[in-house]
Amino acid sequence: MATTDRRATTLALAHALSAAERGLAVIPLARTKLPALRSPHRGAPAPGPVPCRGECGRFGHGVHDASTDPARIRALFAAAPWATGYGIACGLPPHHLIGVDLDARPGEPEPASSTALRELALRHLFTIPPTVVVLTPGGGRHLWLTGPPDTVVPNSAGRLAPGIDVRGAGGYLVGPGSRTRHGTYTPLPGTAHLAPAPCPRALLRLLLPPPVRRAGGGEPVAGGRGLVQFVLAAHEGQRNTRLFWAACRAYENGIGPALLTPLLEAARTTGLPEREARATIASAARMTTRRP
Ligand SMILES: [Zn+2]
DSSP states (O other): OOHHHHHHHHHHHHHHHHHHHTTOOEEEEOTTSSBSSOOTTTTSOOSSSSOOSSTTSOSOOGGGGOBOOHHHHHHHHHHOTTOOEEEEESSOTTTTEEEEEEOOOTTOSSOHHHHHHHHHHHHHTOOOOSOOEEEOTTSOEEEEEEOOTTOOOOOEESSSSTTEEEEOTTOEEEOTTOEETTEEOEEOTTTTTSOOEEOOHHHHHHHSOOOOOOTTOSHHHHHTHHHHHHHHTOOGGGHHHHHHHHHHHHHHTTOHHHHHHHHHHHHHHTTOOHHHHHHHHHHHHHHHHHOO
16 A cells, blocks of 8 residues: 555544544545445345444444544544545534535635525524534535534435535534545634534524425415525526426425416516426426435
8 A cells, every 4th residue: 555545544543533532423434535444234235124234243334333432443444544534423412513515616716505505594594603614625615513412404415505415414524634536625724623513593494304294285385485585586597406496395395386386487587488497397396206
């Protein structure tokens, strides 16, 4: 193995141990950002109705391997000498970490995801508190927040807004100091010493799955008002993605048909041709109804 790789592994272990000291459970990651240790059950699933989450006693169960115990962390890294980074498990006590992952496209001076988060904050009246921010090699950012112990925040991709992913229970964040194929994750200067701040309540509500609503009731359409607003507030470059996103949420929540006309109307107001809007909504409907 190349010396540089060994040095990367040693560095990753050091960063992982210091994260663990702060109460964050970690696993070794490969350059690909995936867990460095492969499943011992690949090709032959463990017997039983529930997939093994480490009950077999071996390493290789992804985020379920995560630990704050220095001895176990050293053992994990010893088993994965090719690791160059580490992942921090979300949703675990004591911090119940929530990661807000703001994507960036190459060359974006101000990522659209950051703008979208600011718009959400304005609309839902919350402010992002000073907290740990990690810069990704691609120009994105991870905001670290903590959740209440009694609430399970699910992982989601693009549910808050396009370009914003959320890492919650069962997910992990690439830790600062990790080296990946695309570069190194680094703390935003001035935030490394901070403790992750509690997630604002209004934001937390947006991160939770919407309550299941009965089809045909009066409330569903009221619940869709935010979606219509979201489409109405679109700039020219966002009209289609916003409409698609809103339509997906509507169909997921069983209010797609009820919201068809309001969404079309909103899209037309933003200047999107009706034919295009109908096609976008139809593809959102197909995508969401295909899921079990
Ligand atoms: Zn197992």
